[in-house]
Amino acid sequence: MTAKFATPTHTAIPIYVVPKGDISAAPESAQAWAANTGFEGALGKTLLVPGADGQTDCALIGSGTAAAQARSRFALGGGSKSLPDGTYQLATDLDDEAANEFALAWLLSAYSFTRYAGTPTTHPNLIAPTGVNAQALEAIAEGECLTRDLINTPASDMGPVELANSASELAQRHGATISIIEGDDLIAQNFPMIHTVGRASISPPRLIDMRWGDSGPKLTLVGKGVCFDTGGLNIKPGGSMGLMKKDMGGAATVLGLAHMIMATKMPIQLRVLIPAVENSIDGNAFRPQDILTSRKGLTVEINNTDAEGRLVLADALTYADEDSPDLVISMATLTGAARVAVGPDLSPFYTDHDADASALAESAAKVADPVWRMPFHDPYESMIEPGIADLDNAPKGGFAGSITAALFLRRFVDARYMHFDIYGWQPSSAPARPKGGVGMGARAVLDALPKMLNL
Incomplete structure (x- = not known):
């Protein structure tokens, strides 16, 4: 979908933000109506105020209390869902x-996924508030909507070939170059683990490589593109397989972030690498106890075929590192352990660079995209060393699953590195975030990149 602000017009309906219990924040002509209708300024609640001619004179939207705001991001702008069609303009000065949060929430609230059922719902238009960067917010919203669409589309229509096609369309739109290594060519060009994980699928595995920009610092984004994960021969139970169309959420998120970077003309050299595979079951599927040799030369003992994401990422990260980038960021729906640790709303991330962590945390708070730093805990390195091979893809014991996965990936990168272990799914509808696929961490990264790359 296209997320756009409305063209300014003199007929726009003014919106006033009213804190809970402070009806004086509404215009005097609306205060009696608000009092008589019981409007108290609860967070996200709206009220239309009629004029003498019966037409809407203004709209009120509650900003609640500080405690309510702390518990629900996007609720203020997300209140737009309850307003009728029309063009609106913010009449209250906000910092x-x-x-920015109000305006972005308004744009994101317009999102609906109707590819298979229903029709797109109408949504009221907003004139960009004074002082916001409308073009940047539109790019951010469109990138987020791209991520949502990719995750929400089932594997029947979003396998490795369709994911590659989506990346190609994005590259063409922004004048980026793209190359795709497919099938047995992955063996010939030394991407053995990507090929091994994806070879049992009817849709051949692929490595997508997109480049944009010819000057500035070099940023490489690597996204896990497991378009469906059966678990392989260590097959998942049905309940755990139900959401596995979202196992390419890392790829979807880096493509959404790539759009944001390119649409805002960030002065960098951007590269996006996506290993796109299905982890399927067939006679040629890889097996528990197999030992694989990675692109980097490190050997990996397979102790669970359902820990496949780190395998395809390892080859892609090695390839990224060969280009001597200034920063590598990987995003992946990698472990259930991360969800147990922080739930579905926070984006856990790993980095050895304190300045990058501080910049990201500051940006996350600023743009309402919460993250949480996790440790690359060196004493756990022994947990991923099985003895019979250099690395173990699924350490026994069940402890520190997200950390050991991150440590595994770090073995394949010498450059400055940041890794996100995201969920990519909104379990229930929330303001500006309907149930379904969702981007995580991308807006925080976008805002932090100028600091991290010294732009």
């Missing part, structure tokens, strides 16, 4: 962060 820059609040105005």
